[in-house]
Amino acid sequence: MFTLEVCANSVESAINGQKGGADRIELCENLFVGGTTPSFGCIAETLNQLTIPVNVLIRPRPGDFVYSDMEFRQMLHDIEICKKLGAKGIVSGVLKPNGTLDKARTKELVWAAKPLTFTFHRAFDIMPEPLNAINDIVECGCSHLLTSGQKGKVTDGVELLKQLIDNVGNTIAIIASGGINHNNILELARIGVTQFHMSGSEIVARYTYNHTGLTFVSTLLPENTIQVTNAETIASTIAILRHHFSKV
Secondary structure (H helix, E strand, O other), X not given: OOEEEEEEOOHHHHHHHHHOOOOEEEEOEOXXXXXXOOOHHHHHHHHHHOOOOEEEEOOOOXXXXXXXXXHHHHHHHHHHHHHHHOOOEEEEOOEOOOOOEOHHHHHHHHHHHOOOEEEEOHXXXXXXXXXXXXXHHHHOOOOEEEEOOOOOOHHHOHHHHHHHHHHHXXXXXXXXXXXXXXXXXXXXXXXXXXXXXXXXEEEEEOOOOOOOOOOOOOOOOOOXXXXXXXXXXXXXXXXXXXXXXXXX
C-alpha cells in the first residue's frame, strides 16, 4: 500500500536501508550537495549486496541541471553501465537555461534507460508552472517524479503535492521527498502520498585523530565525519506507515 525509497549515499547506507525494511534504494554519492552519480564500484557492490531494487542517480556534477554536450554524453554512458550492472531504474533529467524542461534530452535519457524505470528528479522543484511542467515530464516517458512540492521541505509543499497527485497521479508515480522523517511522514500519507523518499541518515564520526588540523571538506559536513543511513530510523518510520495504512 506504500513504498519507502531510501536515498543512500554509499554501499553501507544502502545495506542499512535494506536492513531497515526499505522497498527500494536510490543510490547516489555526495548527498550533502543534492547527490551526484555514484562510482561504478559503488553501484556494482551495492547491487551485489542487496536484494531490493536499486535506482541510480545520473547527475554528473553538483549545481544546475543544464549540461554541456560532453556532460550529456557522459550521462548516456553512465546509464548504459548501470543497465549492464543490473540497476532497476534511473533517476535523472535535464533543464534548459530558462528553467524549463529540455524535452529532447530528457526523452533521450528515458529512451537510453529502457527497459528500466525512469524517475525525473527534483530539478522539477525549480521549474516554472509546475502543473504544465509535470505534463511535459509525463510526455517524455518518465514513470516517476521526485518532488518536495517546490519547497525546501516537503511539509511546506503539501498543497502543490496534493494537486499533482489529484491531477496526474494516474499517469506518473509521485514520490514525496525533502526532509521526510518519522515525525512528519503521516502528514503526507493523509493527503494521499503513497511513495516516500528519505535518507534516514545521521552524521557519524569514525576517527578522532587529525595531527595537522588540515581539512579536506567544506563546511557543509563537519570534519572527520560521514553521513550514513540508520537502519533503525528506517524501520521505525516504516512501522508508522504500516500502522497508518492498515487502518485505511
